[in-house]
Amino acid sequence: MCELMGMTANVPTDICFSFSGLVKRGGGTGPHKDGWGIAFYEGRGYREFRDPNPSVDSEIARLIQRYPIKSRVVISHIRQANVGGICLENTHPFNRELWGQHWSYAHNGQLEESALHFPASFYQPVGTTDSEQAFCWLLAQLRLNFPIGTNRVDKSSTSDLGGCVERSGCIEQISTAIHTWCEQLRGKGVFNMLLSNGEYLFAYCSTKLHHITRCAPFGEAVLSDTELQVDFKKVTTPNDIVTVIATQPLTDNEQWTPMQTGELAVFKNGELILQRFGQ
Amino acid sequence: MCELMGMTANVPTDICFSFSGLVKRGGGTGPHKDGWGIAFYEGRGYREFRDPNPSVDSEIARLIQRYPIKSRVVISHIRQANVGGICLENTHPFNRELWGQHWSYAHNGQLEESALHFPASFYQPVGTTDSEQAFCWLLAQLRLNFPIGTNRVDKSSTSDLGGCVERSGCIEQISTAIHTWCEQLRGKGVFNMLLSNGEYLFAYCSTKLHHITRCAPFGEAVLSDTELQVDFKKVTTPNDIVTVIATQPLTDNEQWTPMQTGELAVFKNGELILQRFGQ
Numbered sequence: 001m002c003e004l005m006g007m008t009a010n011v012p013t014d015i016c017f018s019f020s021g022l023v024k025r026g027g028g029t030g031p032h033k034d035g036w037g038i039a040f041y042e043g044r045g046y047r048e049f050r051d052p053n054p055s056v057d058s059e060i061a062r063l064i065q066r067y068p069i070k071s072r073v074v075i076s077h078i079r080q081a082n083v084g085g086i087c088l089e090n091t092h093p094f095n096r097e098l099w100g101q102h103w104s105y106a107h108n109g110q111l112e113e114s115a116l117h118f119p120a121s122f123y124q125p126v127g128t129t130d131s132e133q134a135f136c137w138l139l140a141q142l143r144l145n146f147p148i149g150t151n152r153v154d155k156s157s158t159s160d161l162g163g164c165v166e167r168s169g170c171i172e173q174i175s176t177a178i179h180t181w182c183e184q185l186r187g188k189g190v191f192n193m194l195l196s197n198g199e200y201l202f203a204y205c206s207t208k209l210h211h212i213t214r215c216a217p218f219g220e221a222v223l224s225d226t227e228l229q230v231d232f233k234k235v236t237t238p239n240d241i242v243t244v245i246a247t248q249p250l251t252d253n254e255q256w257t258p259m260q261t262g263e264l265a266v267f268k269n270g271e272l273i274l275q276r277f278g279q
Numbered sequence: 280m281c282e283l284m285g286m287t288a289n290v291p292t293d294i295c296f297s298f299s300g301l302v303k304r305g306g307g308t309g310p311h312k313d314g315w316g317i318a319f320y321e322g323r324g325y326r327e328f329r330d331p332n333p334s335v336d337s338e339i340a341r342l343i344q345r346y347p348i349k350s351r352v353v354i355s356h357i358r359q360a361n362v363g364g365i366c367l368e369n370t371h372p373f374n375r376e377l378w379g380q381h382w383s384y385a386h387n388g389q390l391e392e393s394a395l396h397f398p399a400s401f402y403q404p405v406g407t408t409d410s411e412q413a414f415c416w417l418l419a420q421l422r423l424n425f426p427i428g429t430n431r432v433d434k435s436s437t438s439d440l441g442g443c444v445e446r447s448g449c450i451e452q453i454s455t456a457i458h459t460w461c462e463q464l465r466g467k468g469v470f471n472m473l474l475s476n477g478e479y480l481f482a483y484c485s486t487k488l489h490h491i492t493r494c495a496p497f498g499e500a501v502l503s504d505t506e507l508q509v510d511f512k513k514v515t516t517p518n519d520i521v522t523v524i525a526t527q528p529l530t531d532n533e534q535w536t537p538m539q540t541g542e543l544a545v546f547k548n549g550e551l552i553l554q555r556f557g558q
Contacts, residue, residue, distance in 0.1 A: 044405055045367025047329050059346050067338050088324025096376055100403030122401070124379030126323055 002092070002108045003032055004209065005076040006194040006245040008201040010269040012042070012070035013242050017223070017230045019076065020065050021250040024225035026055030026078040035091040036061060038076040039104040040069050041198035046102035050091045072269070073201055075194045077106035084129035093194075094135050096123050098143055099161065101197040105138070107131035108247055109190030109206055134185055138195070141181050146174060161197075171200060171266065172274065178202055179264040179276035186262065186278070194245065201267040203245050205259035211245040212256045213271065224252040241270035281371070281387045282311055283488065284355040285473040285524040287480040289548040291321070291349030292521050296500070296509045298355065299344050300529040303504035305334030305357040314370040315340060317355040318383040319348050320477035325381035329370045351548070352480055354473045356385035363408035372473075373414050375402050377422055378440065380476040384417070386410035387526055388469030388485055413464055417474070420460050425453060440476075450479060450545065451553065457481055458543040458555035465541065465557070473524065480546040482524050484538035490524040491535045492549065503531040520549035 005022050007015050019038065027033035036058065037050035055061040055078050077092035084090040092106040111130040121140035125132040146161060161170050178195070182204040185191040192209050195202040203209055214221075216239070218232035236242075245267075249256035259265060262278015284301050286294050298317065306312035315337065316329035334340040334357050356371035363369040371385040390409040400419035404411040425440060440449050457474070461483040464470040471488050474481040482488055493500075495518070497511035515521075524546075528535035538544060541557015 042367045045331075045370070046405070047327075047367060049328070050326050052324075059342065063338065063342050088321045088326060091324070097403060097405060100405055102405055124376060126325070126376060126379055126381055 002077055002079045003030065003247040004106055004108045004192060004194050004245070005074075005247075005250070006196070006201055006203060007071070007074040007242065008267040008270050009072050009240065009242040010271070011237075011240050012072055013240070014068035014070055015074045015076070016065055016068050017221070017228065018244055018246070018250050020228055021223040021225045022076060022078060022246070023055035023058075023061045023065065026061070028056040029225045030078070032078040032080040034079040034081040034086045036076070036078040037092050037106070038064060038074065039093045039095065040071040041073040041102070041196070042069070042071055044101070044198065046095065046104065046198065048093060048095065048104070050088065050093075052086055052088050052091050073196050073198055075104050075106050075196055075201075077108075082110050083131075084127055087127070089127035090129045090132070092131060094132050096136070096139050098139050098197070103139060103195065103197050105135040105193060105195045107134060108192040111185060111189035111191065134191070138178070138181055141177070142174070145177055175202070175264060175266050175274055175276055179204070182264060183262060183278055192247065199268065201245070203259065203265045203267070205261060205263045207261065208247055209245060209259040210247070210249050210256040211243055211259065211265065211272075212249070212254055213241065213243040215241045215270075220253070221251040222253045223250060225250070243267050243270050243272065281356055281358045282309065282526040283385055283387045283471060283473050283524070284353075284526075284529070285475070285480055285482060286350070286353040286521065287546040287549050288351050288519065288521040289550070290516070290519050291351055292519070293347035293349055294353045294355070295344055295347050296502070296507065297523055297525070297529050299507055300502040300504045301355060301357060301525070302334040302337070302340045302344065305340070307335040308504045309357070311357040311359040313358040313360040313365045315355070315357040316370050316372050316385070317343060317353065318372045318374065319350040320352040320381070320475065321348070321350055323380070323477065325374065325383065325477065327372060327374065327383070329367065329372075331365055331367050331370050352475050352477055354383050354385050354475055354480075356387075361389050363406055366406070368406035369408045369411070371410060373411050375415070375418050377418050377476070382418060382474065382476050384414045384472060384474045386413060387471040387487075390464060390468035390470065413470070417457070417460055420456070421453070424456055454481070454543060454545050454553055454555055458483070461543060462541060462557055471526065478547065480524070482538065482544045482546070484540060484542045484544075486540065487526055488524060488538040489526070489528050489535040490522055490538065490544065490551075491528070491533055492520065492522040492551065494520045494549075499532070500530045501532045502529060504529070522546050522549050522551070
């Protein structure tokens with residue numbers, strides 16, 4: 001198994017504090033030594049840092065802990081390999097372009113071999129993980145069900161969602177569709193995942209996922225995995241709203257909300273905007 | 280204008296030496312202060328580091344100079360913006376997945392506005408540069424003209440090229456096609472580019488591009504842009520073959536080969552394997 005972490009905020013926010021806790025689980029306090037990765041959205045821009053080496057020993061992970069990249073959406077993953085060898089092409093998060101947006105994805109769990117015989121689609125896996133196959137299938141479903149009309153001209157907005165452009169109820173429709181496909185995948189094994197296009201952050205829980213939303217009045221937080229604490233009052237403004245999602249709570253003095261099996265939670269600008277629940 | 284750098288080798292090779300020279304041009308000895316990026320292929324795996332900040336001031340660029348990532352193909356770019364604002368989504372190299380391979384691309388030059396009204400295609404630009412539009416068009420042409428048959432099973436090989444899988448003369452056909460499309464783009468402005476799928480490195484010259492192939496007996500090289508030299512004898516084996524491609528020669532004590540206008544040079548495992556020439 002692996003560990004997932006996601007962040008969404010209404011202002012560009014750095015993830016140094018939470019990431020410092022997560023990386024300790026990558027071969028330190030946790031067994032997840034088979035690589036790690038983190039993706040940052042900056043406006044429409046996207047960049048990721050991935051390393052097949054244990055995060056606790058990673059020169060690049062050390063940079064990310066001390067170099068504050070301000071982002072409104074982050075997806076991170078530390079890996080304990082099951083399906084697929086330990087190599088860069090099997091290191092999460094995975095990304096593909098859909099509707100002129102970078103879509104990023106990380107998965108925790110394992111799917112039955114039989115679940116992975118998806119038909120050839122727009123997106124081809126590069127590596128050999130069940131996770132990337134499921135991602136390619138999910139994005140192909142989105143592309144198929146919400147086809148984009150024409151080459152978009154306005155790049156200033158990230159709010160259009162394929163065939164949903166300028167239609168109301170768009171995010172509701174897409175969330176219902178993503179939930180349905182995630183439920184299908186859950187029927188084939190364990191499927192906890194984080195997915196984002198840089199505006200919305202979709203979190204689906206199969207077995208284990210927690211989230212916490214921080215806003216004014218901000219308090220102190222103490223990491224569970226390393227001796228580090230932060231007083232969020234000192235690094236935020238009263239209007240900031242930040243949600244962090246993680247397989248296991250990263251702090252031990254705050255109340256994290258456990259997600260239910262079959263639950264899809266959709267976040268935007270740091271807030272939970274809608275949910276779908278399993279049968 | 281911008282500066283391009285590419286590397287191809289028959290053994291995993293680090294690019295620290297050449298990159299140290301290139302980054303100096305990113306706001307130091309050169310005016311290319313509008314961001315930089317570098318892409319590394321490791322087997323089928325792909326990772327890139329991009330930063331909209333000047334490379335000469337970049338914390339991430341400093342990491343790349345001292346952290347030797349061993350790669351067989353590298354594409355790098357430092358930017359002096361013309362079309363498209365200075366932001367992460369407009370920072371080269373750009374990448375998309377095609378045929379289950381990560382394709383990476385960087386462009387130097389500028390295309391007429393009229394050249395950029397490509398029909399809607401499989402690939403949508405995320406940013407607002409002429410460069411990314413041309414890349415999306417090029418990859419869509421490849422996908423259209425060399426469609427992949429089925430979802431590939433064998434991920435151990437990177438040698439298949441879409442519809443060319445297991446057909447002989449494949450790289451010749453694809454090179455001819457890429458050359459034809461690059462010639463069309465050259466008719467619309469200045470189009471120097473580097474393109475790779477991790478196995479082949481395609482270099483197309485519109486106005487300015489140089490390359491040098493280093494093999495035994497290796498000698499010393501002295502960077503033009505910073506006080507740094509390396510004795511390749513000490514860091515190579517007699518069988519190593521490494522080619523570096525750059526807009527301007529990076530060293531001043533070696534003989535670099537200037538490419539011709541309209542020339543496409545295709546490299547594999549550090550060696551020039553074929554060329555196409557313009558009219």
